[in-house]
Amino acid sequence: MQIVRVALDVPLHRFFDYLAPAGDVLTAADIGLRVRVPFGRQAKIGVVVDLPEHSDFAPEQLKSVEAVLRDLPPLPADWFRLCEFCAAYYQAPLGEVMISTLPAGLRRIDPPKARAARRVAKTPAKQTPPELTHEQLTALERIASDDEQNGGFRAYLLHGVTGSGKTEVYLRLVERALAAGRQVLLLVPEINLTPQLEARVAARFPDAGLTSLHSELTEAARTRNWRAALDGSARIVLGTRLAIFTPLPDLGLIVVDEEHDASFKQQDGMRYSARDVAVFRARERGIPIVLGSATPSLESWANATDTRTPARYTLLTLRERAVTNARLPAVQRIDTRLEKLQDGLSGVLLRALGQRLERGEQSLVFLNRRGYAPVLTCTACGWISRCQRCAANLVLHLADGRLRCHHCGFECRVPRACPTCGNQDIQPFGRGTQRIEAVLAERFPQARILRVDRDSAKSRKQWEALVEQIHDGAADILVGTQMLAKGHDFPKLTLVGALGADAALFASDWRAPERLFAQLMQVAGRAGRAELPGEVLIQTQFPEHPLYAALVRHDYPAFADAQLKEREQAGFPPYAYQAMLRAEAPQLADSLAFLTTARAWPEASAYADVMLYDPVPMRMARRANFERAQLLIESPSRRALQHFLADWGELLATIKAPSRLRWHLEVDPLEF
Ligand code: ADP
Ligand code: ZN
Ligand code: ZN
DSSP states (O other): OHHHHHHHESSOOOEEEEEEEETOOGGGGGTTOEEEEEETTTEEEEEEEEEEESSOOOGGOOOOOSSOOSSSSSHHHHHHHHHHHHHHHHTOHHHHHHHTTSSSHOOOSSSOOSOOOOOOOOOOOOOOOOOOOOOHHHHHHHHHHHHHHSSSSSEEEEEOOOOOHHHHHHHHHHHHHHHTOOOEEEEOOGGGGGHHHHHHHHHHTTTTTTEEEESOOOOHHHHHHHHHHHHTTEEEESGGGGGGGGOOOEEEEEEEEEOOGGGGGSSSSOOOOOHHHHHHHHHHTEEEEEESSSSSSHHHHHHHHHHHSSSSSEEEESSSSSSOOOOOOOEEETTTTSSSSBTTTTHHEEEEHHHHHHTTOOOEEEEHHHHHHOOEEEEOOOOOOOOSSSBOOEEEGGTTTTEOOTTOOOOOOOOOOOOOTOEEEOOEEEEEEEHHHHHHHHHHSSSSSEESTTOOOHHHHHHHHHHHHHTHHHTTTTEEEEGGGGGGTTTEEEEEEEEEEGGGGGGTTTTTEEEEEHHHHHHHHSSSSSSSSOOOEESSOOOOOOOHHHTTTOOOOHHHHHHHHHHHHHHHSSEEEEEEEEEEEEHHHHHHHHHHHTTTTGGGGGGGEEEEEEOEEEEEEEETEEEEEEEEEEOOOOHHHHHHHHHHHHHHHOOOOOOOOOEOOOOOOOOO
């Protein structure tokens, strides 16, 4: 009787043994095939991980596999190792990792009939590549010569200012890999960025079977594209973070664009960083990986520049914009202590907006806060619009007359009068994009104003329509959140005004300055990309702050080095490794009690170099009626932390907790 060991999507750190179905003998070549097996009273899809000689269970206790699914080639061995790494590193059950990274269509017992016809993509006219700039050439030659000399794994940090032609470097690398018969994986942080890059890649490599993978594809399309990657017909896979788990038998190059972007971090289930997993995958496969950004994450920057340890990444730099005569925009600070703001806007910015209107150029007003106002208040009794379920305010959305919680999704109609005292004069406090839009409409009645935020661009379709409008010059002034800051080329845009940036300078999250700098640098990068020079105006009460000073000089290295020095002194990442245990329950006491029990594990003191902090309520303690608390674990050594977590994880699973308590462990948390 042949034993088949199967990985299943269950939250247990073990596999399950079955007997081979009658009349079917599996061979080692079948490891990695999907199988349908009985589990409890249902059936499940699993993956064959082994054909062991013995089972811990007697044969009569084992059930039989119902069917071996041979519609796909087996999942390759390096895909197994990738899942194993993630399960171990992120403390997740291996079976869950393996099955949950398959597209839904391949996990289902009764998959819908695959449509036979494959939508034939328009083949764009083949585009001729530009002649490389000196800096692009230097970067490429470095990677090529490393590859010819040693081959194998190497990580590159391509630090290039916005518009320096990083994408062109990626395209040349893709060309090399394709010519060598390899597959390429291109990761981008956001679905919104895929169409642009997709168009450029498709135009350059019309025959490479470019395929995309992201969460907005239909189940059928995702399954089809994933399958094409596995069977090798897709030579280029372009996708968001989930695409890092695509099996690619001939993988020869990984590119992670905008590598600093927080969207690479998965925020539920297995909380992985696709960028970090990508580096592991490249190392494991022995191939080059290129991480590109104008504002690299401080982790990557430290890896590429720390001179005390042998640099782990090779730094490649593009200092100049690629298009001849395109210069970086002039960045100016507007001291809002000296100048009284009118509805949140300074006279300097208003005049600059007026000038652009006269010249027929585009402007962008950047404010990272959507809605009309962050809160509604009663001036008579002090009532403010609080969310009943969260420790947060309800945001006023005047466009559709709603109050909304941005944390739990609760919403209600805007009250006509104060709910506590009946006063009719209730006032919005503070400003969001909708309010700035309204203010601008009043000031510039002749201007065509377009608001771009998650409310106006809910779907990819809406987003694409907005981008098209901007490109066609159908808008004079854009009002937008960070959505607009990323990777877009708007040729007529010559002015960017940034509002409300100061809030991040003194936020309690010590990563806030890093994010602010990246956002402002990216948004500044939108101005003046073609022949028209750009100008950036930042309204601030702290013009002498070093962050803004570095920004004015476009000096990312100065900013990054200063931040790293602070991090080192404070003992923060990347000079320490962290994990966070979080618990949430209807009662805060239950959440804290769970963490206290976890912390009290007597063996914990036996782990040198691992520090467990006290359990504390989270900064926003209540969300959607759950009270949340967290416990930080820290170590100067990644290995020591991993060793501890592996043992501690087993203990956590045995802690008795109230039924409504939920907990998770996050490795390398980004938010606190
Ligand atoms: P990045 O990704 O660094 O922001 P892109 O790759 O999008 O920059 O390039 C910015 C602009 O410069 C694009 O319009 C691109 O076509 C152009 N470009 C890139 N490389 C060159 C080159 N070598 N010569 C001329 N134009 C180039
Ligand atoms: Zn009132
Ligand atoms: Zn809420």
